[in-house]
Amino acid sequence: MYREKLAALLRFDLVEYNRLLRSGTPGGGGPAVWERMYGFLVECESFPWSLPWFDRDCRPVNRRLHRLARQARRDQRGNRLLTAIQALLWPPVVLLFASGLTLRNAAAAGRGSLALWLECLAFAVKHNIAPSEYYLLRIFARPEGTSAGEYLQQREKAAVHRLLQPPAGQMDWVIDKRRFWCVAGDLELPVVPVLATFESGRRTTGDGALPRRDLFHKPLGAFGGEGAECWRYLAEGDHWQQGEHRLSEAGLLAHCAAADSILQPRLLSHGSLRELMGDALGTVRIVTLRRASGDIQVLAAVLKLPASEVAIDAYWAGGLAAPVDCDTGKLRAATARDLCRGNFSHHPETGAVIAGRRVPYWREALCVVKRGHAGLDQLTSLGWDVAITGDGPVVIEANTGWNFELMQAAGGGPLGTGVFAEWAAGWLPGEARDGALAKARAPDTGTRVDPRPSGTD
Incomplete structure (x- = not known):
């Protein structure tokens, strides 16, 4: 997993890197260090303070949202030294990400590499738009007459939701x-019925045998589908299977009880x-x-x-x-x-x-x-x-x-x-x-x- 993550980073395939990051489990100190380094570099794609020319040509409500989000992110970090380092690293990191991501995505974007690269840099300076978000949000293909400042970046999501x-x-x-x-x-x-809930290593609701059908298992505290599992029921052998793993009813219940979670019937x-x-x-x-x-x-x-x-x-x-x-x-x-x-x-x-x-x-x-x-x-x-x-x-x-x-x-x-x-x-x-x-x-x-x-x- 570590080598796959590193290879994805080196070819600027940030989508694949993040998929591996969210679907795998960190192993050892090396990968964890790389993950933290990458996370900080991504932070450095945007400038931590509101410069006078940022968001000048977007709606007042969006200008206020952008500025309040920057302030909220600084307050959440709480470390002035790291914020200062982020500001110092902003120019080289923007140049690095804009160059690498343009080389990777220019053909798919359907525009010339030079024009894309210049616009990506210009929007970073003018609107504080991170190069990775320029491509992820398809800002290069924005509707005609739309300012890039009207986009809300994913990195602003948590702060904006807290504000609103x-x-x-x-x-x-x-x-x-x-x-x-x-x-x-x-x-x-x-809603989907809940067959059983599991907390603190034990089954807390849903007494009785499990229905002999396909089941879906979800961690209680996960987001975006992380950790979700589909267990297919096989009548021959009376067990449930996911990939190469086969479990009896007792084994499946023990597996679910290993984390706070819920078990539901699988829908089609x-x-x-x-x-x-x-x-x-x-x-x-x-x-x-x-x-x-x-x-x-x-x-x-x-x-x-x-x-x-x-x-x-x-x-x-x-x-x-x-x-x-x-x-x-x-x-x-x-x-x-x-x-x-x-x-x-x-x-x-x-x-x-x-x-x-x-x-x-x-x-x-x-x-x-x-x-x-x-x-x-x-x-x-x-x-x-x-x-x-x-x-x-x-x-x-x-x-x-x-x-x-x-x-x-x-x-x-x-x-x-x-x-x-x-x-x-x-x-x-x-x-x-x-x-x-x-x-x-x-x-x-x-x-x-x-x-x-x-x-x-």
């Missing part, structure tokens, strides 16, 4: 997978989508926004298509992402995180049509996420993962820290325009947000949600 998502007890309801399923049930949302996608997803379960990421007025609005949606031989549909794990027209439910051409793989109007393995295909039960899926967000009235934005099954939409999970890169790279444009900019302006710290928060947290006589997992006091 005021502290609320309901965040724990969403982050804790076990609690979320209880809340979703109280809100009458269609709607028949019309299986030629895009195979046996894996793909989901639609639908982002909903709560306006300061309390209205729920859908921002954007992307269908995530799993890579072959991968149990999850995560974009970082090699899957494809196809934007969904929110009005019609029709798909546009899909993209991969690795720019060199190109765009796909047809599935690269099955040849099935992607662009123009309609997502089944689309209206029902939108109604489900809007109803769910209306019930979580303290949360300003949510990224919902919804599976489309033969019986309709099923909520897999909701995320308060939804992915900026996925929505912009697959969606074909920046977040910081139109609906998002108008919504963000209402939730930035100030009088407007204070009034909206007071309204959201006022006592009401509507449905009361019990956030406690079933079986707890």
Whole structure:
């Protein structure tokens, strides 16, 4: 694994490096040191302070978001020496990453290497856009008339979400997978049943024998599908199999109890989508926004298509992402995180049509996420993962820290325009947000949600 990571770095295949980093386990002191060094170099792609000319030609709300995000990231680091070193290393690191990434991606970007390299450097200086994000977000292919400063970089994600998502007890309801399923049930949302939960090395809920069917195992504290496992049931021998591993019921339960986790039945996608997803379960990421007025609005949606031989549909794990027209439910051409793989109007393995295909039960899926967000009235934005099954939409999970890169790279444009900019302006710290928060947290006589997992006091 260490050699594969190093080889990916040397050829500036940062997508593959990050896939290996997230899917593998660090081994020994050497790789851990390299990972920390790389992480700091990535930090050095952006300047830690707001220079006077940064973000000058973007919307005021985005200018404020960028500046507050830089300040928040400096405060979080808390080490002034490291911040100063980051500032000193910024010019050579930008030059290094811009050069290496342009050499790797120029042919796929469809523009001349020199023009791409110069624009990448110019945007780093003018907008503080990291060279890696210039390519990951497809800023070189931005819509005509759009400023690069309207893009929200993935490195700003955590800070921006903290700014626009005021502290609320309901965040724990969403982050804790076990609690979320209880809340979703109280809100009458269609969810995957939880067969068993495991905490502190023991099975805490779900007594009795496991159903003889395929099962899905997820760690409670993981994000982006990390650590998820699909266990196929084989009647011959009465065991479950994942890859080369075969376990009896007792063995599977012991395996699940090794970490805080949940066990669920495996779902299958709607028949019309299986030629895009195979046996894996793909989901639609639908982002909903709560306006300061309390209205729920859908921002954007992307269908995530799993890579072959991968149990999850995560974009970082090699899957494809196809934007969904929110009005019609029709798909546009899909993209991969690795720019060199190109765009796909047809599935690269099955040849099935992607662009123009309609997502089944689309209206029902939108109604489900809007109803769910209306019930979580303290949360300003949510990224919902919804599976489309033969019986309709099923909520897999909701995320308060939804992915900026996925929505912009697959969606074909920046977040910081139109609906998002108008919504963000209402939730930035100030009088407007204070009034909206007071309204959201006022006592009401509507449905009361019990956030406690079933079986707890």
